[in-house]
Amino acid sequence: DAKTTQPTSMDCAEGRAANLPCNHSTISGNEYVYWYRQIHSQGPQYIIHGLKNNETNEMASLIITEDRKSSTLILPHATLRDTAVYYCIVPYGSSNTGKLIFGQGTTLQVKP
Amino acid sequence: GAVVSQHPSWVICKSGTSVKIECRSLDFQATTMFWYRQFPKQSLMLMATSNEGSKATYEQGVEKDKFLINHASLTLSTLTVTSAHPEDSSFYICSADPGSASYEQYFGPGTRLTVT
Numbered sequence: 001d002a003k004t005t006q007p008t009s010m011d012c013a014e015g016r017a018a019n020l021p022c023n024h025s026t027i028s029g030n031e032y033v034y035w036y037r038q039i040h041s042q043g044p045q046y047i048i049h050g051l052k053n054n055e056t057n058e059m060a061s062l063i064i065t066e067d068r069k070s071s072t073l074i075l076p077h078a079t080l081r082d083t084a085v086y087y088c089i090v091p092y093g094s095s096n097t098g099k100l101i102f103g104q105g106t107t108l109q110v111k112p
Numbered sequence: 113g114a115v116v117s118q119h120p121s122w123v124i125c126k127s128g129t130s131v132k133i134e135c136r137s138l139d140f141q142a143t144t145m146f147w148y149r150q151f152p153k154q155s156l157m158l159m160a161t162s163n164e165g166s167k168a169t170y171e172q173g174v175e176k177d178k179f180l181i182n183h184a185s186l187t188l189s190t191l192t193v194t195s196a197h198p199e200d201s202s203f204y205i206c207s208a209d210p211g212s213a214s215y216e217q218y219f220g221p222g223t224r225l226t227v228t
Contacts, residue, residue: 045219091215098209100146100217
């Protein structure tokens with residue numbers, strides 16, 4: 001997998017946008033960026049993924065830089081329920097094994 | 113959305129006994145499921161890939177004779193921890209691939225195993 005680097009932890013005020021960065025400078029041209037999150041003592045939850053265009057769904061927006069070496073996950077209006085560990089993952093692009101290798105992620109604490 | 117369940121949600125067993133954990137995809141079929149283990153304050157570690165109708169593929173360092181995986185149907189994979197020891201105490205999580213050729217997977221809620 002392309003290695004990803006994320007800050008260990010971040011804080012965000014409730015109601016404000018949470019911007020979670022991820023560095024993936026060794027990403028290949030056909031590799032997607034996936035984001036998952038894990039709320040304490042639960043299984044991970046898929047959030048969003050993208051290749052090179054910005055993506056938006058009901059949960060979040062994903063902004064990928066033009067050189068694709070980094071991306072930012074944006075939770076537009078963070079709530080207390082968004083407190084979780086957020087994982088940025090770049091799986092293998094060509095082998096399509098389905099394997100997800102989780103790094104340490106970013107612990108997001110949303111505060112009232 | 114797609115739902116994956118795990119049973120039991122938590123289990124306590126004595127050292128030396130075996131424990132079976134079930135992972136079910138409730139509203140879709142999954143030819144491939146994955147098993148992860150997570151220790152406190154650590155990230156998820158992929159243990160194995162479970163393929164319906166064939167042998168599981170284990171990650172390096174995972175003992176296949178200790179962690180038996182069976183994927184007998186398109187909606188059920190089981191993980192059996194054999195001869196459990198206290199160091200096997202962990203949070204076990206499965207995920208299911210709906211076969212959409214992406215890495216958008218659905219995870220179960222996890223099973224907390226405590227070996228005494």
